[in-house]
Amino acid sequence: MSIRARLLSTIAGQLGNPHGTLGKGVAFMLNRSNHRAIAGAVEATGVTAGATVADIGFGGGAGLSLLLERVGANGSVHGFEISPDMLSRARSRFAGEIGTGRLQLAEGPMTGLPLADNALDAAITVNTMYFVPNLDAACTELVRIVRTGGSLVVGIGDPDAMAKMPFTAYGFTLRPVAEVIAALERAGCTVDHQQLANPPIPHHLLVARPA
Template sequence: MSVRDAFMRGLARQLGHPAGLRGRVVARSLNKGNLAPVLAAVEATGALPGQQVADIGFGGGVGLQPLLDRVSPGGHVHGVDIAETMLDAARKRYSSEVASGSLTLEAGDLTALPLPDHSLDALITTNTIYFVEDVSRAFREMARVLKPGGRAVIGCADPDFMTNLPFTQHGFRIRPITEVVELIRGAGLTFLEDRPVDHGNHAFHLLVAESPA
């Protein structure tokens, strides 16, 4: 394996499961690059003050504060991530919110969410489904935890754009948007729209779905 391939493999691993110092550096970089789509995903939830919402696979945590602002006062945000490094960083950054009870941070992944049935008014998950083998199960989990009428916003980059990135050759599962939409429907969610972030052929996709009322 070449040095370049080894670097790209390591980068791909950190993007999927950030760990240690390198993971924290990658997460800071992602926070900058992902800010616009994450803010758009929060907006697309339509969440209101007093509601229960979640950021699943929150990574560097850039979506947590906008969700807290969105549901304040009286609401609650659940942050779920598979990486202990990201959970530790979020616990330090949001220690007052955790202490006040407005934010809960828990370990978990998309296919086994640590949340009760029908407990959320809305959830977001951005740039996560590339790392999930059984994405149908992940969407069924989203359907399980959403209240009737609750909204899921699933963010993913354009598949053609992703395919051309050098690190996505190492373990990323890149699916056509049409396939992802059908899997969302197959999980029992009502697909509402594919909302682009930015313009052009490679716009970021926000796939907005709703649990049947």
């Protein structure tokens, strides 16, 4: 493997599972570059104060902050991550919110989340679907934890734009937007397809509502 290929593979691996010293920089970058997309996903949930919500694959933690603000003092937020380093970082950053019970963090893959059926009013997952081997299993699990009539917002970068980024050739699965919508529909949702122009690339928000 060439030096360039090793570098791109390292970048791709960090984006899927930030860790170590490099992961700290990746976390900062994720919060900055994904902020508009994450904020759009939070807004698209439509949740109000007092709701119970989750960010699945929260990475740098920007979504946790936005959801905590959105649901207020009487709401609750769950955060799930596969990266132990990102979990440790979030536990330190949000120690106060964890102490009051407003925020609960746990390690959990998207196909096996430690929550009861219908536990949430809403959930978001942004820029995570590229790393899921089994799309149907992931969508089924995400829908399972959101109550009927609630909202699940899946954010993905435009696959054509993503394909132009050299690191996505290493470990990313860039699925057509229609394929992700179809998987959400098979899991029992209606789906509203929204688009954001440049956060920093064209982004798709799939607002799924379990029927």
